[in-house]
Amino acid sequence: MELIDGKAVAAQIKLELAEEVKKIKAAGGKTPHLAAILVGHDGGSETYVASKVKTCEEIGFKSSLIRFEDSVTEAALLQQVIALNNDTDVDGFIVQLPLPKHISEQKVIETIDYRKDVDGFHPINVGRMSIGLPCFVSATPAGIVELLRRYQIDTQGKHCVVLGRSNIVGKPMASLMMQKSNPGDSTVTVCHSRTKNIKDLCLQADIIIAALGSPEFLTADMVKPGAVVIDVGTTRVPSDKTKSGFKLTGDVKFEEVAPKCSFITPVPGGVGPMTIISLMKNTLLAGKKAIHFA
Amino acid sequence: MELIDGKAVAAQIKLELAEEVKKIKAAGGKTPHLAAILVGHDGGSETYVASKVKTCEEIGFKSSLIRFEDSVTEAALLQQVIALNNDTDVDGFIVQLPLPKHISEQKVIETIDYRKDVDGFHPINVGRMSIGLPCFVSATPAGIVELLRRYQIDTQGKHCVVLGRSNIVGKPMASLMMQKSNPGDSTVTVCHSRTKNIKDLCLQADIIIAALGSPEFLTADMVKPGAVVIDVGTTRVPSDKTKSGFKLTGDVKFEEVAPKCSFITPVPGGVGPMTIISLMKNTLLAGKKAIHFA
Numbered sequence: 135m136e137l138i139d140g141k142a143v144a145a146q147i148k149l150e151l152a153e154e155v156k157k158i159k160a161a162g163g164k165t166p167h168l169a170a171i172l173v174g175h176d177g178g179s180e181t182y183v184a185s186k187v188k189t190c191e192e193i194g195f196k197s198s199l200i201r202f203e204d205s206v207t208e209a210a211l212l213q214q215v216i217a218l219n220n221d222t223d224v225d226g227f228i229v230q231l232p233l234p235k236h237i238s239e240q241k242v243i244e245t246i247d248y249r250k251d252v253d254g255f256h257p258i259n260v261g262r263m264s265i266g267l268p269c270f271v272s273a274t275p276a277g278i279v280e281l282l283r284r285y286q287i288d289t290q291g292k293h294c295v296v297l298g299r300s301n302i303v304g305k306p307m308a309s310l311m312m313q314k315s316n317p318g319d320s321t322v323t324v325c326h327s328r329t330k331n332i333k334d335l336c337l338q339a340d341i342i343i344a345a346l347g348s349p350e351f352l353t354a355d356m357v358k359p360g361a362v363v364i365d366v367g368t369t370r371v372p373s374d375k376t377k378s379g380f381k382l383t384g385d386v387k388f389e390e391v392a393p394k395c396s397f398i399t400p401v402p403g404g405v406g407p408m409t410i411i412s413l414m415k416n417t418l419l420a421g422k423k424a425i426h427f428a
Numbered sequence: 429m430e431l432i433d434g435k436a437v438a439a440q441i442k443l444e445l446a447e448e449v450k451k452i453k454a455a456g457g458k459t460p461h462l463a464a465i466l467v468g469h470d471g472g473s474e475t476y477v478a479s480k481v482k483t484c485e486e487i488g489f490k491s492s493l494i495r496f497e498d499s500v501t502e503a504a505l506l507q508q509v510i511a512l513n514n515d516t517d518v519d520g521f522i523v524q525l526p527l528p529k530h531i532s533e534q535k536v537i538e539t540i541d542y543r544k545d546v547d548g549f550h551p552i553n554v555g556r557m558s559i560g561l562p563c564f565v566s567a568t569p570a571g572i573v574e575l576l577r578r579y580q581i582d583t584q585g586k587h588c589v590v591l592g593r594s595n596i597v598g599k600p601m602a603s604l605m606m607q608k609s610n611p612g613d614s615t616v617t618v619c620h621s622r623t624k625n626i627k628d629l630c631l632q633a634d635i636i637i638a639a640l641g642s643p644e645f646l647t648a649d650m651v652k653p654g655a656v657v658i659d660v661g662t663t664r665v666p667s668d669k670t671k672s673g674f675k676l677t678g679d680v681k682f683e684e685v686a687p688k689c690s691f692i693t694p695v696p697g698g699v700g701p702m703t704i705i706s707l708m709k710n711t712l713l714a715g716k717k718a719i720h721f722a
Contacts, residue, residue, distance in 0.1 A: 240561065261555030264603070265595050267534065291622040299606050301559050308602070309558070312593050312618050321629070323617040324606050328585040335615070 144407035155194040166421030167196040169227035174204035219247040226252030226420035249426040252416035275306040277408025282317040294320035295339035303345040344385035354390040438701035449488040460715030461490040463521035468498035513541040520546030520714035543720040546710035571702025576611040588614035592639035638679035648684040
């Protein structure tokens with residue numbers, strides 16, 4: 135069994151990105167600039183955004199943080215989105231989700247200029263990914279594909295079972311794994327809450343991507359010997375063993391599943407660290423106008 | 429075994445659409461207007477477009493046919509697309525594919541205003557379908573979903589195996605069948621040329637949607653008793669028994685598969701007739717501004 139070390143891969147990519155930014159700057163090019171809009175004071179969102187800003191600094195990107203209180207109107211938020219669309223110095227930007235209930239997340243997402251949509255949530259980017267065209271792929275699926283690539287995991291003709299059909303992980307993951315590409319070219323099965331024989335299906339899988347948000351859902355009896363297991367779950371489970379009072383828990387019962395696998399990602403330190411770094415890669419692509427140049 | 433009579437369903441929907449158009453006109457509303465651009469003189473394309481124009485007339489839609497020779501430049505074609513985008517009388521339009529090799533189909537598709545993209549090929553419509561938002565669903569997948577609905581075939585929690593991963597059938601079909609909707613809510617497996625154990629997977633399927641374009645690929649030994657089989661194949665196979673010299677052949681070996689099925693579509697007369705009628709439904713939706721009203 136080999137542990138997929140997302141933390142190490144992310145650190146390596148960070149160095150690669152920093153190197154490329156250095157070269158761009160040395161050649162007189164523009165410093166890539168990521169902006170983030172943060173509404174309110176949700177603990178998770180604060181942490182994520184702070185981490186994104188910090189990673190920008192480490193890589194050499196310019197970053198901007200725009201804050202609103204929870205009481206901000208949808209109109210005011212949309213106005214800010216449009217301002218960032220029109221700001222030629224900003225290469226890409228994100229609106230940290232979730233948003234307060236009085237604001238339509240979908241409306242906000244669709245107002246973002248798809249050429250600056252480094253989160254890859256705009257329907258144009260989702261559609262282009264499905265068709266197999268260049269696009270911003272959302273960060274978590276992109277990070278998983280990058281892990282498969284760096285660990286040279288053979289995916290062609292393999293049976294990949296995706297657990298979960300969320301718009302931000304399950305569906306795009308299925309879409310990427312079935313494309314004629316490498317990684318990709320897998321036979322793909324998508325399971326979800328309505329699936330009846332999930333254990334039978336998992337037992338057939340060469341690759342399992344677990345993104346249900348259901349702590350320790352995948353147990354050893356559901357996994358074929360030699361399978362590759364990617365754990366996307368990050369549920370905060372109460373714990374008296376940590377200072378924070380909770381423990382980040384994946385969708386995989388790691389201790390019993392790991393010995394059966396050829397490769398497995400831990401939680402934390404697997405998929406998680408790849409998410410922010412994938413956003414950074416998208417920002418660099420946006421800065422270079424490498425995806426959408428129309 | 430029950431035969432899914434696509435011809436009869438299409439005829440029924442045609443009456444329903446004609447009835448609705450009559451009401452719209454009686455209330456002083458605008459007559460829905462579908463335009464089609466046809467480049468060159470490909471036999472298949474001529475037939476399809478002629479059939480679309482005829483169906484428009486039967487339903488009471490206005491239709492326009494714009495023809496170009498094979499030698500038309502991409503720029504001239506794009507100019508025509510933009511003219512239709514700006515023509516307020518045209519509710520929806522299609523550019524009949526395939527196009528000559530010197531023209532980028534993708535560029536043409538992406539130039540179409542997505543609000544008039546009744547073929548549902550624009551990335552925005554593809555992306556919105558994946559996310560589960562209102563959109564124009566492309567005609568063949570929409571027609572198949574409509575058949576499942578009209579025959580009240582239970583899809584929730586069923587295992588649906590899609591054979592083929594084309595952008596116009598396989599991928600959208602998978603996307604629709606996994607949505608939280610009815611029809612939909614299925615466990616979905618997508619098989620394709622790289623799939624190794626396609627027979628094993630088909631044998632597990634409650635619903636098989638065959639869209640490989642491989643004549644008589646699906647044989648009786650690959651089908652579980654009681655399965656629902658939808659045949660999307662329409663390959664022209666040479667035949668000395670028909671006047672035309674060819675026979676339209678599906679992906680399913682009908683004679684031997686049919687007796688094992690609970691429901692099956694024939695070729696011709698199954699999915700085929702639903703395709704044009706789905707385009708007509710999209711045109712009516714476009715005329716009513718029912719999907720994209722932004």
